[in-house]
Amino acid sequence: MAEESVKLLGYWGSPFALRVKWALKLKGIQYHYVEEDLPNKSPMLLQYNPVYKKIPVLVHDDKPLAESLVILEYIDEEWKQNPLLPIDPYERAKARFWAKFADDKCVPPVMAAFSKKGEEQERAAKEARENLKTLESGLEGKRFFGGETIGFVDIAAGWIGCWARMTGEIIGINLIDAETMPLLDAWFQDFLEVPFIKECMPPQDKLLEHNKEFHKILTAAST
Amino acid sequence: MAKNDVKLLGVWASPFVMRARISLNIKSVNYEFLEETVGSKSELLLQSNPVHKKVPVLIHGDKPICESLVIVQYIDEVWTSGPSILSTDHYDRAIQRFWAAYLDDKWFPAMRRIRGAQGEERQELVDQVVEGLALLEEAFGKYSKGKAFFGGDQIGFIDIAFGSLLGWLRVTEKLGEVKLLDEAKTPGLVKWAESFCADTAVKSVMPETEKLIEFSKLLMAKMKGAPPPKN
Numbered sequence: 274m275a276e277e278s279v280k281l282l283g284y285w286g287s288p289f290a291l292r293v294k295w296a297l298k299l300k301g302i303q304y305h306y307v308e309e310d311l312p313n314k315s316p317m318l319l320q321y322n323p324v325y326k327k328i329p330v331l332v333h334d335d336k337p338l339a340e341s342l343v344i345l346e347y348i349d350e351e352w353k354q355n356p357l358l359p360i361d362p363y364e365r366a367k368a369r370f371w372a373k374f375a376d377d378k379c380v381p382p383v384m385a386a387f388s389k390k391g392e393e394q395e396r397a398a399k400e401a402r403e404n405l406k407t408l409e410s411g412l413e414g415k416r417f418f419g420g421e422t423i424g425f426v427d428i429a430a431g432w433i434g435c436w437a438r439m440t441g442e443i444i445g446i447n448l449i450d451a452e453t454m455p456l457l458d459a460w461f462q463d464f465l466e467v468p469f470i471k472e473c474m475p476p477q478d479k480l481l482e483h484n485k486e487f488h489k490i491l492t493a494a495s496t
Numbered sequence: 497m498a499k500n501d502v503k504l505l506g507v508w509a510s511p512f513v514m515r516a517r518i519s520l521n522i523k524s525v526n527y528e529f530l531e532e533t534v535g536s537k538s539e540l541l542l543q544s545n546p547v548h549k550k551v552p553v554l555i556h557g558d559k560p561i562c563e564s565l566v567i568v569q570y571i572d573e574v575w576t577s578g579p580s581i582l583s584t585d586h587y588d589r590a591i592q593r594f595w596a597a598y599l600d601d602k603w604f605p606a607m608r609r610i611r612g613a614q615g616e617e618r619q620e621l622v623d624q625v626v627e628g629l630a631l632l633e634e635a636f637g638k639y640s641k642g643k644a645f646f647g648g649d650q651i652g653f654i655d656i657a658f659g660s661l662l663g664w665l666r667v668t669e670k671l672g673e674v675k676l677l678d679e680a681k682t683p684g685l686v687k688w689a690e691s692f693c694a695d696t697a698v699k700s701v702m703p704e705t706e707k708l709i710e711f712s713k714l715l716m717a718k719m720k721g722a723p724p725p726k727n
Contacts, residue, residue, distance in 0.1 A: 323631075333587070
């Protein structure tokens with residue numbers, strides 16, 4: 274597969290672009306990566322994603338796709354090796370359910386805990402912890418959501434562990450409690466140790482600095 | 497498949513429940529519709545959707561499936577002898593999923609909030625919804641290729657995701673006294689809406705706008721602005 278036929282527009286610090294990098298890496302797909310300067314979005318990005326004007330955008334044979342979970346399913350259907358979604362329709366439904374749950378119910382309160390202050394922040398942190406606990410039930414006692422190996426939900430939600438920990442460090446509130454959510458905690462750790470996952474992660478110190486700066490900006494704005 | 501092997505927990509007014517019903521109709525699947533009482537949740541609902549405690553829930557054998565778009569895809573994948581709901585082409589499927597997600601993540605949440613909003617906020621929401629309809633009009637032109645539906649000759653994934661929201665769109669227009677779907681601006685969508693509502697898979701499960709209006713008034717009175725219990 275020629276590198277030029279697959280292009281990914283992303284941002285080094287974005288967990289959503291990271292999901293796509295992981296999927297492409299897992300499947301061994303060569304691609305051309307374009308780093309977007311988010312304050313100055315390229316005309317190419319605006320042309321490829323006029324609805325949201327956001328990264329990530331995957332372009333395959335000049336056909337653009339936006340929205341990371343949509344991109345993940347496309348990658349999984351287009352390239353069959355190392356499948357992300359299971360074959361059984363019920364198991365697939367469960368995987369889609371939990372990926373959506375992570376995006377709709379875990380990510381927003383983690384982001385809110387990160388960007389708000391005072392009571393709002395406390396409420397968001399509580400909601401984040403509760404919903405992460407619920408996410409744990411989706412593991413069904415398995416090592417990964419995909420079973421013994423990484424699957425769709427792992428790629429979709431695994432980054433939350435790293436970001437939630439970093440958020441906890443920055444705001445001084447623990448979001449992932451090893452005591453109340455031991456399986457989730459173990460899953461996050463196991464996930465981040467998987468070689469291809471680790472390889473694609475942005476440098477942690479750079480990411481921490483970046484997120485600290487971002488936190489300053491957000492909390493100044495929410496005053 | 498015996499009728500009671502497939503159950504659907506729902507409420508008549510829910511657009512999300514409608515998506516599941518339309519899909520089951522397209523595939524000619526016999527199912528038992530279990531109507532939840534608005535304001536209370538049955539044991540079965542709480543057991544089969546402990547995470548969200550919301551309708552719709554499809555129960556196939558003893559397996560519960562939740563979240564309307566997840567349910568529609570499940571139906572499409574299990575009942576393969578009926579017409580396809582999603583395209584067989586990978587890219588087209590991705591585009592269909594994109595627009596369904598757009599409707600649920602951006603367009604419908606903005607539309608729902610119009611009635612409870614005032615002043616500048618209300619105008620912003622109306623603008624967002626109208627802009628969204630312009631985008632959907634463009635998408636319709638592109639994907640229908642001159643046929644009646646986003647899915648072409650037959651109802652597909654985007655049709656189901658969007659068409660199920662038409663009832664509440666009309667309620668918002670009527671009670672919110674605002675024109676959203678405008679023949680002058682989005683003629684394609686206006687015609688599409690007619691075709692959608694007339695389709696055999698849709699007709700029997702599309703609630704009458706008048707009934708929805710009454711229901712909406714009741715809800716607003718009871719809950720004073722809190723969102724109705726559906727997803």
